[in-house]
Amino acid sequence: MEVQPGKSIFxxxxxxxxxxxxxxVHCGFCLPTCPTYALxxxxxxxxxxxxxxxxxxxxxxxxxxxxxVEHFDRCLGCMACLxxxxxxxxxxxxxxxxxxxxxxxxxxxxxxRLFRKLIFALFPHPRRLRVMALPLLxxxxxxxxxxxxxxxxxxxxxxxxxxxxxxxxxxxxESLRVRMPHRIPAQGxxxxxxxxxxxxxxQVFFADVNQATARVxxxxxxxxxxxxxxxxxxxxxxxxGVEEQALAFARQTIDxxxxxxxxxxxxxxxxxxxxxKGYGYLLRDDPAYAERAxxxxxxxxxxxxxxxxxxxxxxxxPLPLRIAYHDACHLQHAQRIKxxxxxxxxxxxxxxxxxxPESALCCGSAGIYNLxxxxxAQQLGDRKVSNVLxxxxxxxxxxxxGCLLQxxxxxxxxxxxxxxxxxxxxxxxxxxxxxxx
Numbered sequence: 001m002e003v004q005p006g007k008s009i010f011x012x013x014x015x016x017x018x019x020x021x022x023x024x025v026h027c028g029f030c031l032p033t034c035p036t037y038a039l040x041x042x043x044x045x046x047x048x049x050x051x052x053x054x055x056x057x058x059x060x061x062x063x064x065x066x067x068x069v070e071h072f073d074r075c076l077g078c079m080a081c082l083x084x085x086x087x088x089x090x091x092x093x094x095x096x097x098x099x100x101x102x103x104x105x106x107x108x109x110x111x112x113r114l115f116r117k118l119i120f121a122l123f124p125h126p127r128r129l130r131v132m133a134l135p136l137l138x139x140x141x142x143x144x145x146x147x148x149x150x151x152x153x154x155x156x157x158x159x160x161x162x163x164x165x166x167x168x169x170x171x172x173x174e175s176l177r178v179r180m181p182h183r184i185p186a187q188g189x190x191x192x193x194x195x196x197x198x199x200x201x202x203q204v205f206f207a208d209v210n211q212a213t214a215r216v217x218x219x220x221x222x223x224x225x226x227x228x229x230x231x232x233x234x235x236x237x238x239x240x241g242v243e244e245q246a247l248a249f250a251r252q253t254i255d256x257x258x259x260x261x262x263x264x265x266x267x268x269x270x271x272x273x274x275x276x277k278g279y280g281y282l283l284r285d286d287p288a289y290a291e292r293a294x295x296x297x298x299x300x301x302x303x304x305x306x307x308x309x310x311x312x313x314x315x316x317x318p319l320p321l322r323i324a325y326h327d328a329c330h331l332q333h334a335q336r337i338k339x340x341x342x343x344x345x346x347x348x349x350x351x352x353x354x355x356x357p358e359s360a361l362c363c364g365s366a367g368i369y370n371l372x373x374x375x376x377a378q379q380l381g382d383r384k385v386s387n388v389l390x391x392x393x394x395x396x397x398x399x400x401x402g403c404l405l406q407x408x409x410x411x412x413x414x415x416x417x418x419x420x421x422x423x424x425x426x427x428x429x430x431x432x433x434x435x436x437x
Contacts, residue, residue, distance in 0.1 A: 210348065330400065
């Protein structure tokens, strides 16, 4: 798009708001916590640099060029700048509206468009993922995966496909067969009626995490309702600027859980929780959903929030382990939930929780970032793994499935195969009295 002085390069549908842009005083507090600035030291790959680009765009002093777009594509959307900013700049709103503008108005290359369409035609759809999972299971169990990795053949693939293959979770027939019941009764006196979000990728590739979540909630006196017709919450699309698809998934999610009649919606994936808590803003223009979305967002809770609000009633059995807790960005920065996961873990006897250096810095997962920008993601992943290993932990624990895949991949590259677990799996093992290693 060519520059026309004085005329914004953005269209009229939710351009980045000038008032939000002007909140940034360019103090630089965001720089040390920004992953891409940490990698390259480039001003335009920092939050304040990107906000300056938005300002230039609104004033018609920049063009929607490859270089302009690249700086926004490189942003992980980790929201570390939110917790670092003393001025309260709402960067999450700025980056998401700018990305939606880019997706509508910037002509990406054919290869880029096709790869992005592949992601969004597959990942938000559990049924399609299940179909794809069957040949992938055969690929892993037949030994073909090990052979191709050792042969070096995979290095001939485009780098994005290499990244997709490297991040494949370990599949099993048992996990692919898991189907959650519609209702799980509370154990003992019922304290809450909660809805459980299964997620899209999560319910296919992390079924064990969903089962553990349901068991823990039931053990803590929650009646767990699992709507069978739930789908993707739209988080991947929100973070990537695919607005219309995100809106459709958000409306469907609201409809499904409203019908379930629950006190709270429990989420065990940080990126999903961040987006669902933002439904009020996402659907602000929809007269049929704006108020419903606001009320719905108020019911959304991360699993660690719920567990801290309900005093523990299930006995915690000892787990003599030294674990490194990795903060998922969309939990600690976007949702401002940092202490609750630690409090949950420290209730477990014998468990030593170790802090990871540079905990505010993203691991490089960031939704689909490790597929779209694999080189930068790998650098960040290797940096995070180095910090995890420096703790001497026996296991790394997080609250987000994407982070766990990224960490596992980095640990494999480092040839340090320590276990990776979701926080709820750790608590579930303690309550059940089972081993994790």
